[in-house]
Amino acid sequence: MTLKKDPLIQPLHPIVHTRLDLDRLRRQGLPETVFCPGKTQRQLLDIFRGLTEAGQNVLATRATPDVYAAVHRKFPAAVFHSDARLITLDIVPLPEPRGQISILCAGTADVPVAEEARITALRMGARTHSIYDAGVAGLHRLTSVIDQTALSNAVIVIAGMEGALPSVVGGLIDKPIIAVPTSVGYGWNMEGLSALLAMLNSCAAGVTVVNVDNGYGAGVAAARINRQVVQAQGMYSNE
Amino acid sequence: MTLKKDPLIQPLHPIVHTRLDLDRLRRQGLPETVFCPGKTQRQLLDIFRGLTEAGQNVLATRATPDVYAAVHRKFPAAVFHSDARLITLDIVPLPEPRGQISILCAGTADVPVAEEARITALRMGARTHSIYDAGVAGLHRLTSVIDQTALSNAVIVIAGMEGALPSVVGGLIDKPIIAVPTSVGYGWNMEGLSALLAMLNSCAAGVTVVNVDNGYGAGVAAARINRQVVQAQGMYSNE
Amino acid sequence: MTLKKDPLIQPLHPIVHTRLDLDRLRRQGLPETVFCPGKTQRQLLDIFRGLTEAGQNVLATRATPDVYAAVHRKFPAAVFHSDARLITLDIVPLPEPRGQISILCAGTADVPVAEEARITALRMGARTHSIYDAGVAGLHRLTSVIDQTALSNAVIVIAGMEGALPSVVGGLIDKPIIAVPTSVGYGWNMEGLSALLAMLNSCAAGVTVVNVDNGYGAGVAAARINRQVVQAQGMYSNE
């Protein structure tokens, strides 16, 4: 039993684990985003280095304080947005925010998802406007603020539990609406399935949905819409 | 291969298939109800005969036109409520309706469930009041009628798709609310699971739920509440 | 890499995260309730302060000992009901309990849910009566106590595992029954789905259901019914 470690089985070389898509900024208007779960700290640091050496800003989602501590040691300019569980590291200026996206959320517990959406959209060049704690169990909290969405190009609506808010909002306004179910709940909701199914079955026509707790996806989707509108304005305004 | 039919295996004698719970009227305030699916026409006719011979009215749920035709041939006084899929056969007078129950439903496609609830409650002695097509995608249709529930002892709220109506109603009034999810929907709703989960996860405290499409159960539950209130009034009013 | 933190991305100001529904006491007979999970301690303390400054009592559900410790430091009058996982903070007298609600539960492991229901109902002005460990596997434990529900306006029935208790109770009495499934179980029950489905499919007509482990919702629902009855008595008794 004195066999050596099998030479055929090499540890994976660090530079082969990820092949960065540096072209994504050109193709889609935002750099490749780093999804933290499932990656080792070493892999994450490699990716931060790769992106910044290529001259691109970094957005990392679902980051924990531990991950941030490791990143911050190597990249002191990195910022942790703890509500939104995001790390950002900017080496080139962000675009000037233009147009507008409204973000409504039903309850205080939905705020982390809302913040993830807000910061993502901001980084893609959209001005944002947030309205929190507007759940349907107190309709006046909603009806008193709904007119504030009138100048927005898209509206993100976030709710957990029964996920009714997008249906009510969808019946009141004619904007593009992106619904985000959250996993907030009181009993059996299968980690957000109740709100997800409700939003997919919304009786308000034209509501579209992203996955449970996916504030990042909602932010990107709204920013894609916002960019179309801003570009359209630009065609006629010399911008 | 000339064996006879095995004498051990007798066909089931018709009178053994059901043992009527004739005491239920005394114990619970309504006679045993006949659930039609899964019973043969012969079994159903036996049950109709058994109940009426015992001097009790009959309420049969989820009846098809075929079942009604068979019943009607033997019991010409039987009535078919086609919207509600109910057969009734009354040989003693129904109780005078008292108190009040409101029935709200979100869309026209929910009407069969609403009618099942309405007729069931009526037969248990509750006066009813129906408001149809009050879905949340047009909030003004709801807010303009919600005050009509002010004199009711219980409110039944029926909705399919995302099942948001009970949450909105639950936030506006302080009455007992019984939510009924329906299987009406446009895509993947797992035969009513979307509305069922939404109602179970309602952010409006105090909403209770019955099973999908179960108008009958909602009618009985509301009538149980109504009876408590009417009896309470009676204690002090010589009724 | 000397960029400053992007000034566009401000931390969320604490006063925007929640918009208290101070009107709920008038509209629904109980103040806004605080659901603790998903909220930071800072947000919770802000809400406690907001409600008490508005002259309203506080009920916070699903509280942990840690949350209570933080609340207690700022609000020494706050009380922790550890069985029920509730924090209460009262600055105005509670209503005098009237009427009656019975609370039956199947096993000792269901007690936390039962306590959550009991304290919630008490705070909404209902007198309560608890019967614990009355599961169907020992029927005599149930039949020997069922008559104690005769004076109640509503009966809350709590059970885990196969959730059979509401069906048996529902066949014995004619009161409004609110069934609460719990997540207690021995094998594959999908976190309470077994009891939830059983109660939704109860063969005892008129049983209504709240979500798994939702003692709070059951307490509110029963108190809504109790209030209807008490008010009805009051119409005729000069109260």
Add this chain to the structure above:
Amino acid sequence: MTLKKDPLIQPLHPIVHTRLDLDRLRRQGLPETVFCPGKTQRQLLDIFRGLTEAGQNVLATRATPDVYAAVHRKFPAAVFHSDARLITLDIVPLPEPRGQISILCAGTADVPVAEEARITALRMGARTHSIYDAGVAGLHRLTSVIDQTALSNAVIVIAGMEGALPSVVGGLIDKPIIAVPTSVGYGWNMEGLSALLAMLNSCAAGVTVVNVDNGYGAGVAAARINRQVVQAQGMYSNE
């Protein structure tokens, strides 16, 4: 386009589709049973012929009237048990029934499953005793008959909807209990999942379960137990 049918692709020769397990009678005490769904009439007739030519009786489950008509044309001695959806064809005498199995069922709609269990057990040599319509919503219907199971070696308990009956029975007697969930229900029960989950989560220790509507399986399982007991008696009684 005048190609002939490809000679490589032969239709399946009828004798290769099934390889009868004629040894099963010796190994397990009952001949191979024919499950009709998914088999063509031609395949079924081949199997009937194969078994009878080998001198074995035939039991075919889930048979439709159409299947029976086809079988009856070829095998006039075949008997159709329409309640139980079984076809039997006996060419050797059945064993004399001995011991006893009780079969309880909750509602009239569960009768087809009960009959499938009864006839299956009879054919494996068990005497049977049936009690129908003993659901838990009228407990007196159950308690008045439960003593009739005292002489049985096993008890089959059949129920749909919330599937509570086995738990109640399991708490009253100390016999082996085989629970059979049925797909009977009023709303969302996922084709019997509600009763299945309830029975698997029964708080009455020692309840075992077969699949939804599987009266055949329950009959075999009970007959296996019954045979053990009868054989044990026989060791000491010269049988």
Add this chain to the structure above:
Amino acid sequence: MTLKKDPLIQPLHPIVHTRLDLDRLRRQGLPETVFCPGKTQRQLLDIFRGLTEAGQNVLATRATPDVYAAVHRKFPAAVFHSDARLITLDIVPLPEPRGQISILCAGTADVPVAEEARITALRMGARTHSIYDAGVAGLHRLTSVIDQTALSNAVIVIAGMEGALPSVVGGLIDKPIIAVPTSVGYGWNMEGLSALLAMLNSCAAGVTVVNVDNGYGAGVAAARINRQVVQAQGMYSNE
């Protein structure tokens, strides 16, 4: 047994079943849409009459040939779009189509959903462009046409089975993308759940999703986006 029909139980008067939301055209830019399933022919005809008498065009979804036959007898100008299962009845001119929406679908079996989306969007004033049979198993079919979406304001991507198409498209272009899962499949896909889950979990950021087979919802969502862009262009172009 000579009792008359109970006078308390009136058939529902036809005019109470639906309360048309005639204000929706102003609020949301399209008239109320009629969802056919679950409505009787009499109810449908009442709704067609109500809308046209109010001067609004009619769009009815999920219509069968039978429904169309009944509608056509009363309203000869009604048109049946059989691929899309839609009935339209126009009494005022439709808006002139402007802007552009691209509709990609993966396979021929997805065409009905694509047609439902196309006609819905057209009626809301969007010009459309369809590309069929561009599934990912033959990538060249997709890459050869993807540039045709360059002038569109939104892209609808429709796929069944594994639902991979939106992820691939989402990685190639920067437009707003609305993914529509369909129930097309070869084995266990739970009526479209496979494609639905895939699209909700898309690795391409910014993809939003509507419910399974919900071409109507996708059409409205895309038209909402298209209208924002067209209006933006209009601000600067005197339209």
Add this chain to the structure above:
Amino acid sequence: MTLKKDPLIQPLHPIVHTRLDLDRLRRQGLPETVFCPGKTQRQLLDIFRGLTEAGQNVLATRATPDVYAAVHRKFPAAVFHSDARLITLDIVPLPEPRGQISILCAGTADVPVAEEARITALRMGARTHSIYDAGVAGLHRLTSVIDQTALSNAVIVIAGMEGALPSVVGGLIDKPIIAVPTSVGYGWNMEGLSALLAMLNSCAAGVTVVNVDNGYGAGVAAARINRQVVQAQGMYSNE
């Protein structure tokens, strides 16, 4: 804010939380069993005291080392069976084991469930015989031992993953078979659903099933069968 603790809200008195079913020993042949999860240590100690003061032995399931430590301090005679997660405390002699039960399990990881079954059955008076690691992927491991079940009155078969073992065993022997699925697995098995569904759908007729990981239930069920057989032998053997 100097309010005192509300006198209406009393902590639950310890003696009301549980009502012991001391009659169960007579009715079912084993004392009430204590299911530990969800009970506080104080409640558990009360129950241990209550049962022993009534002269009954104690069997507590799903116990953790912490629970045992607390129990052991008060009841030094209590024994912890760590493999089986059981605590036993015996104050009267156990019955002499008679008859026989075989316990087969597929893999080493299934041993805890097997031990729970074994000790439970032993305490109910059944002699047991264990065969471990007899999974179907090495058939010879099974076929070489199957004959050892020939003298057993019932056979418990335990398996995780695909749960195939009961089907293979069921085809080889004619004994009563109780299948126990376990939650052991390598990928997506939904906490034992794969094995549970497999056993419910076994092609070997007469296999009955208990819930996932429910060794206790299997032990009771097998002991119920064993007792029937032993009693039958006794009728003829002067025992």
Add this chain to the structure above:
Amino acid sequence: MTLKKDPLIQPLHPIVHTRLDLDRLRRQGLPETVFCPGKTQRQLLDIFRGLTEAGQNVLATRATPDVYAAVHRKFPAAVFHSDARLITLDIVPLPEPRGQISILCAGTADVPVAEEARITALRMGARTHSIYDAGVAGLHRLTSVIDQTALSNAVIVIAGMEGALPSVVGGLIDKPIIAVPTSVGYGWNMEGLSALLAMLNSCAAGVTVVNVDNGYGAGVAAARINRQVVQAQGMYSNE
């Protein structure tokens, strides 16, 4: 109401619904296969014409007799394989079958899936060998034939119900194994989920799985393996 049909809404031109992937034969070794469900007869005929005009053979899956009748009228050389629900239309010679694939299936009801696999593999150039009705409930039926797979390059194993056969086969031989679950079952199996989950959780290492009832996919997968082996032999044998 004299409006004409809206000229904007053209019926879909038949030639745009499908874009044939005529290159697939070169890329993957088989022509594009036609999946019939969800396509109109007109679309199917267009596809048959398109493929044959391009000189390719046609394989259409999940065909009904109605579809075949329509195809046969236009293409008299088309062949219907009714067991397998396949239509084939060959205008060029099929490849000579080489190598070998074994197809085992558990029960007679699994034969349609087995035939679909067999004919698909044959058309891709694999010689096949079928063994039917080898289920695990009669192990000798399996062990007596397993050696016949010794010369095969891949083994397809088909089973419904508990899906145990691939685990047993996987433990006996070292060949590549492709497991196919079928939807055959007796109770609650969720349309094949029981067998699917069992096969995915097989304790026999190296079993791979295709979707429920997907004989076509299994045939292609096995033929891909067979081709690799045949080509390897060819490298050294001048073929």
Add this chain to the structure above:
Amino acid sequence: MTLKKDPLIQPLHPIVHTRLDLDRLRRQGLPETVFCPGKTQRQLLDIFRGLTEAGQNVLATRATPDVYAAVHRKFPAAVFHSDARLITLDIVPLPEPRGQISILCAGTADVPVAEEARITALRMGARTHSIYDAGVAGLHRLTSVIDQTALSNAVIVIAGMEGALPSVVGGLIDKPIIAVPTSVGYGWNMEGLSALLAMLNSCAAGVTVVNVDNGYGAGVAAARINRQVVQAQGMYSNE
């Protein structure tokens, strides 16, 4: 209360818990593999000893650092592959790798599964080739490397989220493809169900699937195919 521990209840003797299948190496070409979860450290050490004493190498899957520490103390030659969560202990030389398997994975988070597959296949004698981070959202990352699979006998394709990669790969090449879904995801994916369902429903014919995160199973399956091809080559090349 001075009773001794019941002598009937012996702790399980360590040597009975596992019966090693030492014949597996001969039958299937790899020794029995040790699945760590659910086994105690004592059991694991016993198994390591048993296998090595029989002269077989050990492969243990899903090992934690704690397990490795315990193993390493007793068996210093044991190697921990932390990425792959594998322990290997070799006492005889591994086979020389021959043939080739390609391993593609979609994202960096899928690397642990890929490494588990790679090392498993290596140990069974297959040469491997890994390509990481080739997800479909950046198609050029895939198309630029796909030709590197041209010399492989089988291709393992690993992806989480929507699991689209195998469909795209399956449309580009004609090799045997084994798809491995992973549990990596951003929202509601039910622990990998999204990718699992997508791969089972792949529109690319001939893709086979193993369970979620089951890199080990994929490695064995691919090595089984590779061995067939290598053996075929050998027949003609004197190897």
